[in-house]
Amino acid sequence: SGKYLFVETKAPAGYVTGDPVLVEVKDINENQMFAFINKPTHVGIYKVDAKTGDTVAGAELELYNAADYVNGEFIGEPIDKWTTTLELKEFNALPVGKYIVREVSVPAGYTTAEPLEIVVEETTELQIFNLLNNKTIVSISKLDKDTKEFLPGAEFVIYFDINNNDKVDDEDVEVGKWVSTDEAYTLEGLPVGKYILVETKAPEGYETIE
Numbered sequence: 001s002g003k004y005l006f007v008e009t010k011a012p013a014g015y016v017t018g019d020p021v022l023v024e025v026k027d028i029n030e031n032q033m034f035a036f037i038n039k040p041t042h043v044g045i046y047k048v049d050a051k052t053g054d055t056v057a058g059a060e061l062e063l064y065n066a067a068d069y070v071n072g073e074f075i076g077e078p079i080d081k082w083t084t085t086l087e088l089k090e091f092n093a094l095p096v097g098k099y100i101v102r103e104v105s106v107p108a109g110y111t112t113a114e115p116l117e118i119v120v121e122e123t124t125e126l127q128i129f130n131l132l133n134n135k136t137i138v139s140i141s142k143l144d145k146d147t148k149e150f151l152p153g154a155e156f157v158i159y160f161d162i163n164n165n166d167k168v169d170d171e172d173v174e175v176g177k178w179v180s181t182d183e184a185y186t187l188e189g190l191p192v193g194k195y196i197l198v199e200t201k202a203p204e205g206y207e208t209i210e
Contacts, residue, residue: 001027006036014093015040016124039124040093045101047084050132058107059084061131063091066098066117074102088128096122101131109135109189135189140197142180154180155201158187161194168196 003024011017015038023034045063047056062078069075079099082089101116110133118129142154156179159172175195178185180203202208 060105153203
């Protein structure tokens with residue numbers, strides 16, 4: 001009989017090393033059982049708009065071991081793959097170490113994020129990582145052909161060329177309309193694709209562009 005201190009020197013993969021446990025063995029003719037409890041690591045990944053900080057749904061992501069990302073190329077199979085929602089994607093019992101989050105498909109209006117390296121540490125606390133997405137940005141300026149100065153007063157409409165036929169028709173969608181000023185007009189979050197810009201009215205003294 002007596003007291004003993006059990007010390008875990010190495011936890012199973014995906015689990016955090018437990019605290020030392022003091023047990024007392026009694027002088028009785030019975031099987032004496034003691035439990036040594038391990039808690040798993042807990043990891044969460046969000047897809048986040050880099051400008052607003054809002055979570056973004058619709059991105060297709062994959063998680064790889066860092067060892068499977070060599071010279072900018074992914075080898076082997078991902079640990080997991082999922083489509084983002086507005087909620088946290090959670091992983092339990094990921095072994096401590098480095099991982100890479102890869103974006104394979106982006107929501108409309110966003111640019112593909114660079115692979116994100118994350119480091120899972122040996123802790124039971126929730127470890128949260130954010131993969132940031134930037135929206136597409138397009139700037140359009142109306143300039144004098146010779147002086148390159150801004151020309152205010154031109155009226156424009158821009159269409160998303162859905163059927164990709166290089167002309168405006170009933171299937172195309174209007175995504176912007178504005179009057180030019182002495183600075184560039186910026187459109188943010190346009191889906192990747194082909195667009196048609198139409199000048200509906202030229203500034204005084206100028207001809208409408210084709």
